[in-house]
Amino acid sequence: MTEQETIKKWLSGQRENMVSLQTKLTACQALAPESGGDGELRKCELLEKELAALGFPAGERFDAPDSRVPSGIRPNLIVTIPGKTDNVVWIMTHLDVVPPGDSSKWETDPWTVVEKDGKLYGRGVEDNQQGLVSSVFAALSFLKTKIVPELTIKLLFVADEEVGSTYGIQYLLDNHDLFTQSDFIVIPDGGDPEGAQIEIAEKNILWLKFTTKGVQAHASRPDQGVNAHLAGCALALALNSLEKHFDLRDPLFEPDRCTMQPTKKETNVPNINTIPGDDIFYLDCRILPRYPLAQVLKEIARVARDIESQYGVSISWKEEQSVESKATPTDAPVVAALGKAIQAIYGVSAQLVGVGGGTVASYLRNAGYNAVVWSRMDGTAHQPNEHCVVEYLAGDAAVMAMLMLGEA
Ligand SMILES: [Zn+2]
Secondary structure, three states: OOHHHHHHHHHHOOHHHHHHHHHHHHHOOOOOHHHOOOOOHHHHHHHHHHHHHHOOOOOEEOOEEOOOOOOOEEOOEEEEEOOOOOOEEEEEEEOOOOOOOOHHHOOOOOOOOEEEOOEEEOOOOOOOHHHHHHHHHHHHHHHHHOOOOOOEEEEEEEOOOOOOOOOOHHHHHHHOOOOOOOOEEEEOOOOEOOOOEEEEEEOEEEEEEEEEEOEOEEOOOHHHOEOHHHHHHHHHHHHHOHHHHOOOOOOOOOOOOOEEEEEEEOOOOOOOOEEOOEEEEEEEEEEOOOOOHHHHHHHHHHHHHHHHHHHOOEEEEEEEEEEOOOOOOOOOHHHHHHHHHHHHHHOOOOEEEEEOOOOOHHHHHHOOOOEEEOOEOOOOOOOOOOEEEHHHHHHHHHHHHHHHHOOO
16 A cells, blocks of 8 residues: 555544544634633643544643733644654644524534534534644544654644634744744635635735715705715715726636725714715725735825815725735645645645635735645534534545645
8 A cells, every 4th residue: 555545544544533523622612802702721721632642742832921811821732743854834723713603593502513414513613623623633644654744744723813813823923933934834724615725815905994074064055065975975986996997807816806895884964954064984995916005095095086176075094904915826835735635635626716805824924934725615614503524524634644745
């Protein structure tokens, strides 16, 4: 048997152990303080105990201080399996989960794993324990078969992914020198049901709050006022039409273009027969990485000045969020290696994709590391009746193991 076959065979016998780990982890609620929880420490300690029982060497903890939780810490754990080389493959998953939400929408108890028709149900079983458990068994396959991987394996289990990463990956990037630019970094926390999509980029995000000031008047006398709402409407339309100005296309993304959408609207006057003197709305822009946000802001200013002179209003705006994200290059070695592993296990060609914005990979990419997001999943994260297809646990573990083996 080849090393590949030995590992695949070993993994195929681990179904019960994988489900058991999923079950234990799900029962151990790890909610951020923002979600009314006490953090990830208990879950991290449980995981450390389980890893030791499975035969892993002790990991290293990088705890972030957080006075809002009783323990005062948010744990980050790294477990290393040395390979033939110092080249590193990281599999990064997060320990925290989101609250169950409306409990009446759950058919089973969110904290008790139930298996039905080849699927496990429970909060966190997909996001992010599927990836977590797969990574554990991928690494374990080397320990149990005594095959030495080509790459040094580092399993990274982080805290605080669901509400901002301050005490998770951002803490690690700011306080520890863990990564190098040649490292492979895989984040199994997003994907498609075929396991084909590798996410390598996100759009830049710009959220703006626009305040338009006119002159309030009786609705029968528009001649005595300046209708801020009307000017605000014109502004919203003009800003939206900037989608045509920034008109380049990038097939990596869906949709493949920049989007600039007016979204939230604040209430103005309470009655129908008053012309509003103030108008406030928000714009959500998802911009292709090739357009710097400074260029977008310049065009926005031009449009606003235009509306001001047309309608006799004054317009100001404030950035509510502004994030520029670097992309992992399409020719980064991790992209090709992961693509080969996916082909070997799932028999599909990898498809490179970008997303609308806001994944944890951006922290790593912006720090100069080539992170990719990949896994095979139905995409039920954060929903009631979240599930994980049991078959994907061993499948994803096999893909990760092929990547670690270095000969996929
Ligand atoms: Zn997640």
